[in-house]
Amino acid sequence: MKTLYQLLLDRWNQNCDTVLVTIVEGNGSIPRTTGAYMAADQTGRIYGTIGGGNLEYQAVKKAMTLAGKDAHFVEDFDLGTGENGGLGMVCGGKVKVLFYSVRSNDTKIASFLKEALKIEEEKKPYWLLLPFSKGYPKIESHLEEGRGHCRILEEYEKDRTDGNNEVQKIYAEEFNFDGKVYIFGGGHLAQELVPVLSHLGFWCMVMDDREEYTAPNLFPGVQETKTVDFTLLSDILEVKKEDYLVVVTRGHSCDADVERFALRTPASYIGVVGSKRKTQYVREKLLAEGFTNEELDRVHAPIGIDIASETPAEIAISIAAQLIQIRAEKAGLRRKNK
Structure with missing residues (x-):
């Protein structure tokens, strides 16, 4: 992750827009599992992979159109043979892919990347939290007990003017440093x-x-x-x-x-x-x-x-x-x- 964070920060410093592409959920036979990361820009994939094939091709095309835009969202991909609208792949599984726009004019994202790099340098365990739509990535030292090192959390949006609560989903992944x-x-x-x-x-x-x-x-x-x-x-x-x-x-x-x-x-x-x-x-x-x-x-x-x-x-x-x-x-x- 250190290399990915540094790449995103370097490109931010160079005023280059990037999109972070992440598999946040997967079911069935899939080429890469939850926690596969890729970075792309208007020219195409520049780092990492989420499994190659038509899944990655379609995800890169999507990311190319999002670079520079204030748009974060999750899209479902069917890795079936195409009979029911799938991608024409033989894997047959399904994945949720999060597209998070890292805009070069957003100072908050740069602050997050610097914090993440500092944690990586110190080799401290941490949780990475990526919002499905609104908000910014976060680093947390720990989460409440739960199952798995990768989770999808639900958080209620606060301070809405209409008094209603809106559920915000967040992808959370735990990182521990090996020996x-x-x-x-x-x-x-x-x-x-x-x-x-x-x-x-x-x-x-x-x-x-x-x-x-x-x-x-x-x-x-x-x-x-x-x-x-x-x-x-x-x-x-x-x-x-x-x-x-x-x-x-x-x-x-x-x-x-x-x-x-x-x-x-x-x-x-x-x-x-x-x-x-x-x-x-x-x-x-x-x-x-x-x-x-x-x-x-x-x-x-x-x-x-x-x-x-x-x-x-x-x-x-x-x-x-x-x-x-x-x-x-x-x-x-x-x-x-x-």
Whole structure:
């Protein structure tokens, strides 16, 4: 979301009108679920996606006509085959799409974007509230207990001159910041992995005991690099439960040093690269040192999802896929149609 907020603010500063397009509800088979965001302007889509195909095409066309106008509303889209007025897609589901006009002459929207960016920088959990029609987006630290990290709320409009209450619907989505990814080993695999994870929104730090393998320019998107002694990691790192530990060092001796440290942390993910023979060797070594099978079962070894990967680039994709899976499970986002 930080990238999206920054894009919208940059365009506001450049006097460019933009439309924020969001899926706020979805039913049935759909290409993207609730919480998919896209930005568009008079020229077309400029960031993100709500699933592609005719849904996105029609949404972009709609957004192009709204750029610069004071118009916020929700439109229903039927992703059926077209027999009953659908979009001619085989998905068959239905979605509600919110179009929110971010006008370059509106100072209140700029204030909201600055507040949202500040929250993102501070990495604080928050709720984003987007009104279906009137009003401005808001940031809330918490909402009353309810079901799901995405909700449609109802709020009564106040101070109406006719004395009647009008229900205003609001899309609310919760954002929590995930843990850091600590990557041990700065070789070819780490150099392929960091740009992928960075693009996916993971915070990455690379560590190696060889200074030449901790040069930041080797890892586009990395937040930090450090030359370390793998036997002294507990002196420099304070790993939290939400963190990920990726062990891709140059050999089984270093792997064992890092895995020994990792098993004494509460990390939500520990993955170790290597063949089954190599990982079994390290496992037996640690068992002999007193670690239990239950403790060692926390380790994903060999690391990554099995996609028959062989090259560093392919293995990086398999690791990234596994971290996406773990992140989704932690957030309760593993949905059948996603």
